[in-house]
Amino acid sequence: MTRTGRPREFDKERTLERALELFWSRGYGATSIQDLVDALTLERGSLYGAFGDKRRFYLDAVKLYWEVYERHLITTLDTTPLLPALREILTHPARLDELISDMGVPQGCLVGNTTAELVPHDSEATKIVTRSYRRFTDIVADALRRAQAAGEVTDASSPEAQAQLLLYIVQGLSLVSRAGLDRSAALTAIDTAVDGLRA
Template sequence: MVTRQRRFYLDAVRLYWEVYERHLKTALDTAPLLPALREILTHPARLDELISDVGVPQGCLVGNTTAELVPQDAEATEVVTRSYRRFTEIITDALRRAQAAGEVTANSSPEAQAQLLLYIVQGLSLVSRAGLDQSAALAAIDTAVDGLRA
C-alpha cells in the first residue's frame, strides 16, 4: 500500500510540475520580462491574498517534496532535480532574451541569474510556510529584480 501511495504522490508531483512549467513559460513570454519575473517571485509571499483563487497553486509541491523526501528517496530526488533544472533552463532562456533586448544586465551570466532566482523562489516558498513578514519579503524580491536591471 505504501508503494501505491508513493507512486500516486510522485505522479502528483510530476503533474504539478507540468502545469507549473506551462504557466511559467506563458508568464515569461512577455516583454518587458522583469515585471513577469517579479510576479513569479512574489507568489509565495502573497499566498494570503491568492488563497481564494482556485486556479493558483497553494505552496510549492516540488519544494515540499525536497524538504520531506530528498535525498533519501532516489526517485523523488530525480523528480525534484529535473524540475529545478527545467526552472533554471526556462528562466535562463527568458533572461538571455531580455539581455539581448537590453532589459537585463549582462554583468553576470543568465545561467547564474536563473540559479539565483531559483534559490529565492524556493527559499521564499519554504520560509513563507512558517509565517513571513510580507513587506520584508517583497522588499527583498524588489532588490533582486532591481539587481537584474540593465
C-alpha cells in the same frame, strides 16, 4: 461507515488534481490513505487500482504540479518587458493568502516540499525535483538571455547564473512561507532582487 458494492466510476485526472491539493496543504507524511479515501470519496480498491500506493499517488501529483507550473512559467516569461513577469513568478510564495482552496492553504512549493520531505532518501523523488529545478533554470535563463540582448537586463553575469540565483530566491521564499511570512518584507526583498537584474 463501510462502503459496499461496485467501485464507483471517477475521473482519474480530476481525482489526481484533488489529491494534489490535499498533499500540497498537508504534506506527504501527514496525509494518510484514509485521508485520501475520505477527501476524494473513493473506495480504497479504486484508489489503489488507479494510482497504486500512497507514494506513487504522491509522486504522480508532484509531476502534475510541475507540469502545470512549467506551463505557467513559460507563458508568464514569454513577454516584454521581462522584469515585471519575473517579479510575478518570484512573488508567488508571498501571495499564499490568495491561494486558499477548500482543502486548506497550500504550503510553499510542492516541489520544494518534496525536496524537504523525501530527498535524498527517495531516488525517484530526487530525480523529479532535480529535473524540475533544472527546467526552471533553463526556462528562466532563456528568458533572461533574450532580455539581455534587448538591453533590459544587465549582462554583468551570465543568464544561467542569474537564473540559478532566482531559483534559490523562489525556493527560499517557498520554504520560509511555510513558517509564516512577513509579506511586506518579502515583497521588498523581491523588488531588490529584480532591481539588481536591471540594466
